[in-house]
């Protein structure tokens with residue numbers, strides 16, 4: 001596929017820590033957090049003006065699903081925008097619960113595990129052609145994803161148990177995966193989920209749902225994670241020979257690999273041979289380099305992705321993690337953990353270490369350790385603040401742009417509406433519900449003419465960034481348009 005649509009869904013862990021005693025239970029905390037969301041969209045499951053979806057998942061996990069992005073940098077900016085939105089909601093909640101007599105702090109963590117054994121997802125979505133042979137796809141993609149943790153894992157301090165001492169692992173999520181491929185998401189937690197909801201023309205496309213990834217804090221790691229996966233998918237789609245890496249025991253392998261920082265833990269390939277995570281990744285990288293040399297780079301970051309991929313494998317192979325310890329989450333985190341262990345003379349089994357691990361994923365811009373490291377030049381950044389601010393309010397150039405325009409216009413005219421990834425409906429015109437199956441479309445005449453029926457759109461004024469920043473819990477939860485004063489009396493607000 002020449003162009004692809006990507007989206008990422010992040011489940012956040014939320015917790016309240018009062019000065020003493022127990023914090024608010026998760027459902028109550030979630031209700032506070034989502035009050036501004038409900039105020040904006042009258043539901044705890046809404047689409048917002050930048051085209052993204054914000055909702056409370058089962059178990060009261062706040063989730064942010066980015067809109068469909070056709071560009072990797074848009075995707076990474078949209079993902080970061082989700083962190084900022086969650087932080088905004090946490091700040092509001094802290095104030096609000098203080099008024100209601102609860103002291104303490106509200107934490108929102110973009111991570112994948114907690115000490116109670118819960119796991120939070122970071123799900124990737126890739127648009128792929130329906131013609132992709134699924135057996136071939138999974139034969140290549142599964143070993144790639146199982147070993148991808150060594151280049152894109154978020155790193156984890158693993159506490160001691162009866163089998164092993166405390167140690168550092170590549171991945172947060174690896175120990176929580178139960179199956180290679182299946183259609184269930186919660187019961188069995190597969191690496192690739194085959195539930196067939198394309199949010200596109202089902203005759204021509206599928207939405208590949210990958211649920212094995214760690215939540216990344218580092219944007220350079222995100223670039224490598226999505227960029228390498230896209231390259232592997234391109235090779236599969238092009239039908240080039242890639243080699244046979246299919247693993248005998250995928251779930252055994254993913255755990256085994258996560259806990260071996262040398263990248264040399266042996267895993268058995270179907271058919272009997274043994275290989276290692278580094279070898280499998282190197283094989284795929286070499287193939288990808290050849291593919292790019294033959295077919296050309298399909299976007300401007302391809303070279304950077306290949307170089308970072310290569311350097312990360314070299315770092316694992318040589319054990320010289322300084323090669324990547326400002327760019328790859330697990331290595332950035334590991335360096336911090338080791339420094340603290342040295343300075344304080346404590347081991348990885350010290351309870352403080354697990355807290356530091358969690359604090360790395362705190363989305364609070366001052367308190368969060370990833371952001372702190374970034375301020376100190378210990379983590380590279382590829383996004384500018386302006387890009388993130390833009391991603392809070394502006395949909396990317398995909399179908400999300402139509403969704404954003406639709407809901408913002410309907411809101412400005414006070415019209416009741418419902419939207420999801422595909423559907424657009426004005427509640428009082430149910431027969432005119434519109435389906436947009438092409439995720440690449442950025443305009444749609446039917447939507448335009450439906451919106452024309454609401455009133456004179458020339459009378460809508462785009463609000464400035466300053467206006468939007470001034471009156472909001474979160475910039476992302478502000479309206480894009482307002483009706484001109486001269487038309488105010490023509491417009492019925494709900």
Ligand SMILES: Nc1ncnc2c1ncn2[C@@H]1O[C@H](COP(=O)(O)OP(=O)(O)OP(=O)(O)O)[C@@H](O)[C@H]1O
Nearest residue numbers: 007008065066067068125126127198199200207439
């Ligand atoms: N045609 C498409 N191809 C790839 N990704 C898509 C497409 N349409 C939408 N997406 C992305 O898929 C994600 C869907 O997120 P959402 O959380 O709604 O879905 P889900 O995980 O399938 O459902 P749920 O979380 O309710 O179980 C979003 O990030 C969105 O941008």
Ligand SMILES: [Mg+2]
Nearest residue numbers: 009063065123
């Ligand atoms: Mg989801």
